[in-house]
Amino acid sequence: MRLTSGLVRLPPMPITRTDLDRILAEHPDDDAIRVFVETGTFHGDTTAVADAYFDIVHTIELSPVLYQDAQRRLPTVLHHQGDSQEILPVLAQEIDEPAVFFLDANWWHRPGTPARPAFPNIAGEGCNPLEADLRTVASRKGGDVVILYGTENMGCVSERGRDWRGITHQFLEEIFPRRRSILYCSPFVAIYT
Numbered sequence: 001m002r003l004t005s006g007l008v009r010l011p012p013m014p015i016t017r018t019d020l021d022r023i024l025a026e027h028p029d030d031d032a033i034r035v036f037v038e039t040g041t042f043h044g045d046t047t048a049v050a051d052a053y054f055d056i057v058h059t060i061e062l063s064p065v066l067y068q069d070a071q072r073r074l075p076t077v078l079h080h081q082g083d084s085q086e087i088l089p090v091l092a093q094e095i096d097e098p099a100v101f102f103l104d105a106n107w108w109h110r111p112g113t114p115a116r117p118a119f120p121n122i123a124g125e126g127c128n129p130l131e132a133d134l135r136t137v138a139s140r141k142g143g144d145v146v147i148l149y150g151t152e153n154m155g156c157v158s159e160r161g162r163d164w165r166g167i168t169h170q171f172l173e174e175i176f177p178r179r180r181s182i183l184y185c186s187p188f189v190a191i192y193t
């Protein structure tokens, strides 16, 4: 597991195999998980790690350009273009087995600030889909592993504009009342539902 220090990290960092091993080792039946769902593909770096690790990988990206690039890079992955708040509920209903949900479509700048150069195709106004995405996976019957990246953002707006004001320890405990456990392993939070 990577260590965080007082220094600002350079996001986004992909999940590594070691991270997945560590997080899944805490799952009571980790061998049974075949499916990985990612929100926020970006350049597909985590998607590529997941593609080599899981049998079925879904990834959702809002930006059509990033979606097309990732599709070319990773043809065996199931790519979805659009808002995770619309696509994730469909997948969450269709996938009828335990899955890993990596909810990472949350790098979103504050309304009113200029679009970041990395996302010239995204107009700018928008809200953080993370809260809605968490509620979507919380509505599943359980047995999943839900991973968030960015523990340092919890409860605040980061310098890079990640708005996690609504994402607090209390919020996670409230929306996952039947969870088995929550693992805080900076920079990740893993919820075992």
Ligand SMILES: C[S@@+](CC[C@H](N)C(=O)[O-])C[C@H]1O[C@@H](n2cnc3c(N)ncnc32)[C@H](O)[C@@H]1O
Binding pocket: 012, 013, 014, 015, 038, 039, 040, 041, 042, 043, 044, 045, 046, 047, 060, 061, 062, 063, 066, 082, 083, 084, 085, 104, 105, 106, 107, 108, 119, 129
């Ligand atoms: C932090 S990056 C993802 C990094 C990637 N998961 C990785 O590990 O390398 C966030 C991505 O989410 C995308 N995004 C932002 N809002 C979204 C939304 N509502 N639905 C889908 N993707 C979204 C952004 O375009 C960006 O590519």
